[in-house]
């Protein structure tokens with residue numbers, strides 16, 4: 001009798017534990033866009049970022065950064081001056097809000113990127129076939 005009770009109690013615990021894990025994973029999938037890895041915010045500003053910032057490079061180029069709003073603005077201006085990024089119009093403010101909120105300056109200098117200065121060289125030559 002006690003053995004059966006013990007068994008059914010352990011089985012219930014196991015089911016509860018497993019469903020918690022499943023729900024947690026489901027919540028994770030909903031919060032992050034599986035294609036870009038961008039955090040899906042309630043305001044849906046991430047869509048502006050997806051539409052404007054992942055045409056030339058992966059969203060990892062953004063999500064690995066921790067920049068202040070001002071630094072994000074500088075990054076956008078540099079994209080426009082050097083990489084032919086178009087005028088973002090009204091999307092710019094939403095993109096800046098989004099990036100500085102979810103990929104903002106955390107004050108964690110250790111966690112912030114340590115990157116070499118950008119290369120300023122022409123693209124690799126295309127081989128003749």
Ligand code: HEC
Nearest residue numbers: 052053055056057061062075076079083084085115118119
């Ligand atoms: C037209 C192409 C293009 C678009 C669109 C574009 N980028 Fe870039 N971006 C580049 C290129 C090319 C590089 C790599 C060159 C480099 O590192 O200097 C880059 C690199 C970056 C980097 C890394 C720079 C560094 O110093 O580590 C950031 C941050 C960035 N882009 C932000 C953005 C944001 C934000 C947007 C959208 C508003 C955007 N990019 C849209 C071309 C683009």
